[in-house]
């Protein structure tokens with residue numbers, strides 16, 4: 001297969017000899033389909049809104065929260081904005097589950113193939129090997145692991161958000177509709193739900209704006225920002241370097257070509273970067289605010 005042969009030449013040598021035609025033509029590899037990119041953008045906006053309004057309610061006794069509450073139109077309307085953003089977050093969670101069911105039907109045939117195939121988000125033995133291999137690589141005692149479609153830290157981030165939404169969302173609904181839920185659960189559980197919601201929210205914000213940001217944007221290969229979740233595209237060189245096992249499997253099966261696209265014009269990339277910088281700056285600011293509130297103002 002022509003492209004496969006050419007792709008074999010995309011290693012470091014290709015800088016001097018026989019550059020890949022796809023690379024010369026500027027072709028990009030499509031990593032994320034449009035639906036997942038749209039869902040992630042809605043998630044960023046709803047999560048930021050939930051974090052800002054939620055923290056404003058939680059730390060309402062701090063000067064910062066009073067300042068922010070004025071921007072939101074008061075503490076009561078911060079609560080309303082929180083609920084509207086929550087509807088979007090629950091919405092994208094449901095769309096994602098429906099999409100998984102659709103993928104199972106149309107692409108994989110069985111749940112077994114979807115959940116235990118090579119592109120699954122579930123942890124498997126290879127992840128354990130990759131983790132050990134990565135630690136060795138950090139210490140200079142081995143090569144970088146041959147990562148596939150999802151690295152173990154990407155799977156970890158995915159499940160942190162998956163269960164996070166399930167727990168924060170279900171307890172949030174209990175706080176929103178206590179009359180309905182107390183027909184099913186004892187009244188004291190609403191107090192427990194408040195603690196779970198509030199503390200899990202703190203954990204989620206702390207995790208996303210530190211660990212997730214580091215994993216995705218701040219490690220040396222990606223610094224200062226990886227925009228693949230917005231454009232859905234990465235270069236073939238990046239694919240070969242970051243996900244060699246996925247690259248090799250695509251070349252072997254002859255499916256690489258069908259996943260190649262033309263890049264976006266520079267103006268789109270610039271707009272995406274501006275959005276990304278705003279999200280990063282806001283995220284880091286919220287973390288600093290939480291640390292400040294916990295250390296100096298927590299009641």
Ligand code: HEM
Pocket residue numbers: 047050051053054055057058079080082083086087089090165168169170171172173175176194197198201202204205
């Ligand atoms: C996704 C579904 C969610 C729903 C249905 C939901 C719902 C609620 C409701 C009804 C309240 C009470 C608001 C009030 O008193 O006016 C609340 C409080 C709060 N929410 Fe959410 N929320 C959700 C997600 C989130 C997320 C993702 C975060 C943070 C990232 C968050 C952080 C908070 C915080 C910190 C509070 C204040 C708790 C306290 O007073 O200690 N929520 N939420």
